[in-house]
Amino acid sequence: MKRKFSFLLFFFFFQVVLADLKIGFYRNTCPRAESIIFGAVQKRFSTDKSITAALLRMHFHDCFVKQSEKDAGANQTVRGFELIDEVKQTLEDECPLTVSCADIITLATRDAVALAGGLNYTVPTGRLDGLESNVGEVNLPGPSAPVSDVWQLFIAKGLNLNDMVTLFGGHTVGVAHCNFFQDRLSSPDGSMDPTLLNHLKRNCSSNNNGNPTAFLDQKTPFVFDNQFYKQIKLRRGILEIDQKLAEDESTAKIVSRFASNPVTFQKSFANAMIKMGNLVAKAGEVRQNCRVINKAKNRRSQTIS
Ligand code: HEM
Ligand SMILES: *[C@@H]1O[C@H](CO)[C@@H](O)[C@H](O)[C@H]1NC(C)=O
Ligand SMILES: *[C@@H]1O[C@H](CO)[C@@H](O)[C@H](O)[C@H]1NC(C)=O
Ligand SMILES: *[C@@H]1O[C@H](CO)[C@@H](O)[C@H](O)[C@H]1NC(C)=O
Numbered sequence: 100m101k102r103k104f105s106f107l108l109f110f111f112f113f114q115v116v117l118a119d120l121k122i123g124f125y126r127n128t129c130p131r132a133e134s135i136i137f138g139a140v141q142k143r144f145s146t147d148k149s150i151t152a153a154l155l156r157m158h159f160h161d162c163f164v165k166q167s168e169k170d171a172g173a174n175q176t177v178r179g180f181e182l183i184d185e186v187k188q189t190l191e192d193e194c195p196l197t198v199s200c201a202d203i204i205t206l207a208t209r210d211a212v213a214l215a216g217g218l219n220y221t222v223p224t225g226r227l228d229g230l231e232s233n234v235g236e237v238n239l240p241g242p243s244a245p246v247s248d249v250w251q252l253f254i255a256k257g258l259n260l261n262d263m264v265t266l267f268g269g270h271t272v273g274v275a276h277c278n279f280f281q282d283r284l285s286s287p288d289g290s291m292d293p294t295l296l297n298h299l300k301r302n303c304s305s306n307n308n309g310n311p312t313a314f315l316d317q318k319t320p321f322v323f324d325n326q327f328y329k330q331i332k333l334r335r336g337i338l339e340i341d342q343k344l345a346e347d348e349s350t351a352k353i354v355s356r357f358a359s360n361p362v363t364f365q366k367s368f369a370n371a372m373i374k375m376g377n378l379v380a381k382a383g384e385v386r387q388n389c390r391v392i393n394k395a396k397n398r399r400s401q402t403i404s
Contacts, residue, residue, distance in 0.1 A: 117381055117382055118225055118226055118227045118379060118380065118381050118382070118383070119225050120223040120224065120225045120226065120377060120379075121223050121224070121225055122221055122222075122223050122224075123224070124202070124223070124224035124225035125194075125197065125198060125202075125224060128194060128197050129190065129193060129194035129197045129198050131193060132190060132193075132194070132197075132198045132202075132206075133206060135186065135189055135190060135193065136186055136190075136203060136206045136207050136210065137206075137210045139182065139185060139186045139189070139207070140154075140182070140207050140210040140211050140214065141210070141214060143182055144211060144214045144215075148215070148321040149178075149272075149273070149274075149321070150179055150182065150211055151211040151212060151214065151215040151272050151273075151321070151323065152272040152273025152274070153178040153179030153182075153273070154179050154182075154204065154207050154208040154211045155208055155211070155212065155269045155272065155273070156178075156269070156273065157178075157179055157180065157183075157204055157208070158204050158205060158208040158372075158375075158376070159266070159269065159375070160239075161201060161204050161205075162375050162376060162378045162379065163239060163252075163256065163375075163378070164238075164239065180389070180390075182207065183200065183203055183204060183207065183389055184388075184389060184390070186203050186207065187200060187203060187388070187389050190203070191387060195387075196385050196387060197385060198385065199226050199227050199228050199383075199385045199386065200228045200385075200386050200389035201226035201227065201228055201379055201380070202224045202225070202226045203389070205222055205224070205226065205376050206222065206224065208372075209222050209372070212323050212368075212372075215272060215321060215322060215323035216322045216323040216324055217323035217365060217368065217369070218365045218366065218368070218369045220369035220370075220372060220373060222372070222373055222376055223373070223376075223377070226376075226379045226380070227379070227380055227381075227382065227383030227384060227385065228380070228383050228384055228385060228386040228389070228392075229380045229383050229392075230380075230382070230383050230384060230392055231392075239252070240252060240340075241279075242275070242279045242280065242338040242339055242340050242341075243282065243339045243340065244340060245343075246340070246343050246344065246347040246349060246350060247349070249263065249340060250263060250349065253266075256375075256378055257374075257378070258371070258374060258375065260349060260350065260353070261353060261367065261371075262371040262374060262375070263350075264344060264350050264353040264354060264357070265353075265357070265364070265367045265368050265370075265371040266368075266371050266372070266375060267327075267340075267341065267344055268325070268327055268328065268357065268364060268368055270315040270316065270327050270337075270338070270341055271315070271316045271319070271322070271323060271324060271325070271326055271327035272315070272316065272320060272321060272322070272323060273314070273315050273320070274312035274313060274314055274315060274320070275312060275313060275315055275337050275338055276310055276311070276312050277299075277302075277303035277310075277311050277312065277313065279338060280299070280313075280337055280338055280339065281303065282339075283296075283339055284296065284299055284300050284303060290334060290339075290342050290346070291334055291335075291336075291342065292333060292334040292335050295317065295334075295335050299313055299337075313337050314337070315327065315337050315338070315341065316330055317330055317335050317337070318330055318335075324361060325357050325358060325360070325361045325364040325365075327341075328345075328354050328355075328357040328358035328364070329358045331344060331345035331354060332345050332354065332355065332358050
């Protein structure tokens, strides 16, 4: 018996989803998103003040490095991702495939900065998570790069010199592992306060901690304030690039302004963070698991409103 076959044609539409950032993006689709994120960050912060630094650095990497920082391989020194996983789980139960990982990181960072003493700035949401998951694109300059090289990177991202010096204010919290500034200790160039130099030499050679660190802001390492700028003016910067900001003629004046005016710094920081937070994938998806791109079956087509 002969049979006629009709072929069904499947058209695969690879719908490009475009990010459309606005304040309160989840107001209707996941109204409790921002308060759930805040609750989790506050809980963690109450027992672990270092979460502010962890999130801040994660957010910087998420914005500057196309590949998602959480993807396997990029685990070198970025901490705190388990908090993002936990929040994501809660939000998937509350409103599945709705709140992007990039937005969770952005909002969690905003809250952690505010809890540590920074401004609680209003940040637009609606980011999408990247569809690429390769680790090839990590090309951030190292901590010994010349100021002009780092400046070029910021310019390439549409940020200016003032934004750059402002965002380095993120180093007012958190730590650096000794390997990132070891050369300043083994062959000192006179740019570091001698007392600090001796302390760092001692701490970095101590064996009681396998991977010793130093606070980037030696005075108030858990407070989000302008102390970082005061410290680098006193030649108490830890990273070479931090110290150079206070000396380089392109940046020294901005450093002095922030060192003597905390309010100016806080406002400038909030603005620069919003600007940096806008550097996101224009097309992408809402990941179900922040560590991996979705399997095709979970890839939801969304339309642009
Ligand atoms: C190209 C510019 C930058 C360079 C070269 C740089 C370099 C570094 C290095 C080497 C560390 C130490 C990492 C470790 O030992 O684990 C560090 C830590 C940190 N960076 Fe940056 N950074 C830059 C820009 C930024 C920006 C723009 C921010 C945020 C706005 C930021 C926030 C942080 C924070 C908060 C830490 C401490 C992390 C922690 O305690 O876990 N950095 N940075
Ligand atoms: C990241 O961590 C995983 C498991 O903890 C390890 O297998 C992998 O080699 C690490 N990658 C890098 C680049 O350190
Ligand atoms: C910041 O403000 C938002 C509302 O805009 C709020 O949801 C959040 O809890 C606040 N965060 C902190 C740390 O106060
Ligand atoms: C050296 O280590 C001690 C103990 O961990 C710490 O309190 C101190 O801040 C460290 N000093 C420097 C310069 O990092």
